[in-house]
Amino acid sequence: MMRHRAWHWGAAAVGLVVVALVAVALGAVRVPLHDLFAIMRGAAPVSTREIVLTLRAPRVVLAALVGAALGASGATMQATLRNPLAEPYLLGVSGGAAVGAVGAMVLRFPAAAWPIGAFIGSGVAVALALGVARGAGTLRAADPRTLLMAGVVVGALANAIVMIALANVPPETVRGALWWMMGSVGDATWTSVAWLAGYALITIVYLLVQAPTIDALTLGDDAAAGLGVQVESATTRAFLTAALLAAATVAAAGLVGFVGLIVPYLARGAGLSRQRDVLVGSLFIGAALVIVADLAARVAMPPSELPLGAVTAVLGVPFFLVQLRRLR
Amino acid sequence: MSFPPSRSAPAPVRLRTALVAAVTVVAVATIGCDTQRRDARNADSPSSIGSAKSEVPVAADSNASAIVVRDDFGGTVALAPIPQRVVSLNPTTTELIFALGGEARVVGRSRWDEWPSAAKQVPALGDALRPSIERVLAARPDLVVLYATPNNRPAYDRLRAAGIRAVGLRIDHIAQFERAARLLGRMLGRAAAGEQVADSVAATLDRVRSATRNLPRPSVVWPVSASPPIVIGGGSYMSELIDIAGARNVYGTMPAPSPVVSIEDVVARNPDIVIRGGDDNPSSAWSTTWSVVPAVRAGHVVRVSTELVSRPSVHLGEAAVALARALHPEAVIP
Numbered sequence: 001m002m003r004h005r006a007w008h009w010g011a012a013a014v015g016l017v018v019v020a021l022v023a024v025a026l027g028a029v030r031v032p033l034h035d036l037f038a039i040m041r042g043a044a045p046v047s048t049r050e051i052v053l054t055l056r057a058p059r060v061v062l063a064a065l066v067g068a069a070l071g072a073s074g075a076t077m078q079a080t081l082r083n084p085l086a087e088p089y090l091l092g093v094s095g096g097a098a099v100g101a102v103g104a105m106v107l108r109f110p111a112a113a114w115p116i117g118a119f120i121g122s123g124v125a126v127a128l129a130l131g132v133a134r135g136a137g138t139l140r141a142a143d144p145r146t147l148l149m150a151g152v153v154v155g156a157l158a159n160a161i162v163m164i165a166l167a168n169v170p171p172e173t174v175r176g177a178l179w180w181m182m183g184s185v186g187d188a189t190w191t192s193v194a195w196l197a198g199y200a201l202i203t204i205v206y207l208l209v210q211a212p213t214i215d216a217l218t219l220g221d222d223a224a225a226g227l228g229v230q231v232e233s234a235t236t237r238a239f240l241t242a243a244l245l246a247a248a249t250v251a252a253a254g255l256v257g258f259v260g261l262i263v264p265y266l267a268r269g270a271g272l273s274r275q276r277d278v279l280v281g282s283l284f285i286g287a288a289l290v291i292v293a294d295l296a297a298r299v300a301m302p303p304s305e306l307p308l309g310a311v312t313a314v315l316g317v318p319f320f321l322v323q324l325r326r327l328r
Numbered sequence: 329m330s331f332p333p334s335r336s337a338p339a340p341v342r343l344r345t346a347l348v349a350a351v352t353v354v355a356v357a358t359i360g361c362d363t364q365r366r367d368a369r370n371a372d373s374p375s376s377i378g379s380a381k382s383e384v385p386v387a388a389d390s391n392a393s394a395i396v397v398r399d400d401f402g403g404t405v406a407l408a409p410i411p412q413r414v415v416s417l418n419p420t421t422t423e424l425i426f427a428l429g430g431e432a433r434v435v436g437r438s439r440w441d442e443w444p445s446a447a448k449q450v451p452a453l454g455d456a457l458r459p460s461i462e463r464v465l466a467a468r469p470d471l472v473v474l475y476a477t478p479n480n481r482p483a484y485d486r487l488r489a490a491g492i493r494a495v496g497l498r499i500d501h502i503a504q505f506e507r508a509a510r511l512l513g514r515m516l517g518r519a520a521a522g523e524q525v526a527d528s529v530a531a532t533l534d535r536v537r538s539a540t541r542n543l544p545r546p547s548v549v550w551p552v553s554a555s556p557p558i559v560i561g562g563g564s565y566m567s568e569l570i571d572i573a574g575a576r577n578v579y580g581t582m583p584a585p586s587p588v589v590s591i592e593d594v595v596a597r598n599p600d601i602v603i604r605g606g607d608d609n610p611s612s613a614w615s616t617t618w619s620v621v622p623a624v625r626a627g628h629v630v631r632v633s634t635e636l637v638s639r640p641s642v643h644l645g646e647a648a649v650a651l652a653r654a655l656h657p658e659a660v661i662p
Contacts (some may be wrong), residue, residue, distance in 0.1 A: 028592035050620045051595055179556045179588070186591065187555050189616045303582075303593035305556070 005277075012284040016064070019288045023060045023295045024052060028302060031056075062188035062196065063294040063308075064287035066249045067259055069200045071286025073249075074260025075267065075278050076207050076242035079214045080235045084265070084323050085148055088246030089257035092154030096125020097250035099158045099165075102177050106165045115195070115251030121158075122247035126240065128154045183254040183309025185294055196252045203245040204283070210238050211276035218275070255309045258316020259286055259293075265319060289315075397511060400476035401484050401496035410517040411471035411493065415464055417456045418475040420499045420641045422447050424509055425473075427525055427642040430516045436467040443641070461486050471515070473497060500585060502568050505640045506530060525642055532645025533572050536652050539661050540574025546600035546655065548575045549621075552586060555613035557594060561587045565640040573652035574659075575601065591617045599623050601655065605632035630654035 025031050029051055038044040039052055070088065077086035088094050100121020101114045109117070132150035162181070166174045213234050216224040221231050249256065266289075267281035290308075293315065297306040396404050415436035416422040422441035425434055431446060438456035441447055453467060454460040457479045464472060464487065472487050474480045476496035487494040495515070497508050506526040513522015548570055550560040560566040560577065563585035570577045578597040579587065602623045618624050632654055636647045652661045 028590055028596045047595070047622060050625070051592065054620045055592060055595075055617060175558070176553060176555070184556065187613055187617060298590060298592070303579075303589045303597075304587060305590045 009280070009284075012281070016284055016288050016291075019291050020060050020064060023063075023291045024056045026295060027051075027056060027298055058188040058190050058193050059185050059294065060291055061193050062185045062252060063290045065193065065196045065200055066185060066253045066256055067263070067286035067288070067290025067293075068283040069196070069204070069245050069249045069286070070256060070259040070290070071263035071267075071282035072200075072204050072207055072279055073242040073246040074286075075264035075275075075282040076210075076214065076238050077260065078264050079218055079275050079278070080238045080242075081147060082218060083147060084326070085261065085320070087258065087261040088243065089255065089260060090148060090155075090320075091151035091243075092125045092129050092158060093122050093151075093243045093246050094250050094255050094257065095155040095158030096128075097122040097247040098181055098255055099125070099161045100247075101251060102162050102165055102181070105173065105177055105180075106169055115248065118247045118251035119244060122243055122250070125154050125158060126243045128157075130236075130239075179307065180254045181309075182307030183256040183312070184297075184305070184307060185253045185290075186305060188253075192252055196248055199248045200245060203241050203248075204279075206241055207238065207245075208276060208279060210234070210241075211274070211279055214238055214275045253308065256290065256312050257309055258312050258320065259290060261323070262316050262319045263289060265323070399495045400498040401481060403484070403488065403494075403496070405493065405495045405515075407515055411469075411515065413467070413469045414471045414473065414516075415453065415467055415469040416441065416473040417453070417459050417464075417480075418473065418497070418499070419443060419456070420505065420639045421473045421475075421497060421508065421512065422450075423639065423641045424505075424512060424525070425516065428509070428513050428516055428518045428521045430512075430518060433516070435469060436464065443635075443639070459483050461490075465490060465492075471495065473512070475499070499640055500563065500565060502529075502533065502565050502640060502644060505565070505644060509642075529642065529645045533648050535662055536574075536645075536648040537572050539659065540572070540652050540656060543574045543656050543659055546575050547578050547597075548601045548603055548655070549578050549594055549597070549599040549623075550603040550605075551594075551618070554611035554618055556588045557591050557613075557617075558586050558588050559594070561585055565644070566637060569637070569644070569648050569651055570603075572648045573655050575655050591620065594621050600628060602629045603632065603651070603654070604629055605634050605637050 021033070021036065025033055025036060029048075031048055031052055035044050035048050036052065039049050044052075074087045077088065077091065078084055080086075097118035098121065100117035100119065102117075103121070104114045104117030129147070129150045132146070132153065162177075166177055169177075213229055216227045216229045217231065217235060219227075224231050224234075246260065263282045263286040264278055266285050267278045270281060270285075272278045272281045290312070293311045294308055297308050297311045300306055300311075395407050397407065399405050412433055413435045414425060414430065414433045416425055416434060417436075417438040419438070419441045422434065422437045423443045425431065426444050426447060434447070434450050436453040437447055437450045438459065439452040439454060440456055441450075441452070451467070453463040456475060457477065459474070459480070461483055464483075469492060472492055472494045474484055474494060474496050476484075476498035480496065484494050484496050497504075497511070499505050499508050506529060509526040509529070510519075510522045513519045513525070516522075550566060550570065552558050552560060559579050560570070561582035561584045562577070562580045563583050567577045567580050570580070578594075578599045579589065599621070600623060602618075602621060623629065632647070632650050636643050636650055649661055652659075
């Protein structure tokens with residue numbers, strides 16, 4: 001059994017590497033595979049080397065990190081809230097992060113301060129959504145629809161605040177901010193990759209450690225309490241960690257919606273059921289999904305690029321509708 | 329993992345109501361966002377709606393004896409009487425009216441109209457696109473000059489309904505500027521000044537054009553934003569300036585005035601020179617993603633003053649001279 005699973009994870013890792021290599025090879029300038037190997041040997045022309053090492057590779061890696069982080073965030077939120085529609089974007093977490101980051105932009109803070117704005121904004125949004133949901137009792141007792149509506153309301157409020165913030169700034173700032181809000185990994189640098197990687201590593205390890213507790217939570221409040229789990233605080237901790245992980249992706253790549261919804265769904269569809277497996281599966285699937293979505297965004301409409309968030313929304317809305325139907 | 333049903337059993341009717349509400353909120357938010365985005369794009373370079381081709385006449389009837397002309401919204405505009413209280417909601421036309429000697433009659437401008445510096449003394453009435461009708465009316469104008477874009481159509485119609493002479497001018501190209509100079513000159517009773525401004529800009533541009541005619545024509549890209557990469561396309565007067573200054577815009581065949589492109593596409597088109605100017609926003613992307621563009625790596629970056637190039641107005645001639653000198657430092661540009 002153990003060997004069987006190891007084989008699966010190995011295949012997933014190989015598959016992810018293949019997807020990443022294909023994504024690095026394709027684009028406005030075609031880089032044949034043998035050139036990729038030449039770069040690794042240091043034998044490629046400078047221009048190819050620059051395109052691959054400065055533009056494409058960090059971009060693909062950032063896409064993978066954003067996807068993995070959103071997948072892990074969604075998997076955690078869905079399990080802790082026992083709600084298949086829980087997702088950072090739909091719960092307003094991403095919207096709150098956007099308010100914080102756009103606020104930092106409008107107030108002309110340096111780009112390095114935008115992530116801090118995103119964290120603060122997402123924290124406020126989470127608090128608001130939880131407050132609304134708690135109106136119905138405890139967080140976990142909240143009806144999935146109540147949570148969803150709380151998320152929609154918080155998201156709408158976030159949208160309104162962004163619009164107000166942008167109403168009085170020069171058009172260039174508006175255009176830049178809106179483009180950023182639609183999601184993109186086009187600005188990826190190795191520095192931004194390193195920031196998100198460091199942040200994601202810590203939070204994802206924590207979520208993996210918490211996975212058995214979350215498994216207990218899915219048994220129901222009484223059963224979990226019987227196993228020695230402090231239901232409400234464990235739920236809140238896991239949820240907040242997942243929310244901050246999502247906020248980190250917003251700071252790095254803007255609003256990329258629905259990934260946190262689709263990915264855990266696909267992981268469970270692949271037969272994974274224990275939280276730790278769903279989480280690891282979501283890392284792989286999320287990474288591959290966002291790499292492919294970004295590839296589509298890059299090559300669909302040359303010489304322009306599509307916003308990444310628009311591509312993931314096109315992929316995600318059908319999933320949302322299917323899930324909503326199941327709730328009935 | 330499976331999800332146990334929630335505690336309160338779903339009531340289909342309530343769910344449907346909730347869903348409809350949710351979809352409505354999302355839809356409204358999306359539409360709002362889309363509108364904002366279009367606004368932003370227009371304001372950025374006010375010419376992205378419609379064909380933006382230079383054959384669109386500023387005044388279809390530029391017959392010198394006509395007393396009524398057709399503007400770029402398709403409405404008719406009487407040339408007489410000479411207006412005494414003018415509101416101009418476009419940096420280009422405000423600067424032009426000052427150059428025509430009509431500054432004493434300007435009683436309102438948009439908040440983006442800051443040239444010449446004396447224009448800042450005129451009360452700013454708000455935005456140039458979707459302006460505040462109330463504030464415009466409160467200035468008691470007898471002529472309102474608007475940038476002709478679908479965003480401004482409602483304001484144009486309402487001002488006309490209120491009995492105010494409104495004229496919509498689309499100035500995206502050099503030829504449109506020259507026609508606007510002649511038309512506003514006639515409207516303000518300063519026809520000679522209008523002719524003189526138009527002729528002097530045209531003469532300077534002709535001089536630059538002939539000075540660069542036999543020079544090598546480098547290929548150039550003119551980014552106005554680093555991230556996302558927004559470049560000047562064929563729909564902008566800035567692409568015409570590139571041509572006059574003796575270079576070839578690698579995005580000159582794109583009809584949009586300021587398309588968003590991918591940085592890889594810029595690399596693939598491999599321009600000889602990158603023009604900077606027209607962008608005020610410092611962005612770290614200039615030193616990261618843009619550093620991959622071979623011209624940037626080679627240091628083939630020239631700068632022109634943002635002040636000079638940011639609008640198709642009375643300084644078009646000087647802008648062409650500055651650009652030609654930057655692109656051809658070895659040549660003598662008179």
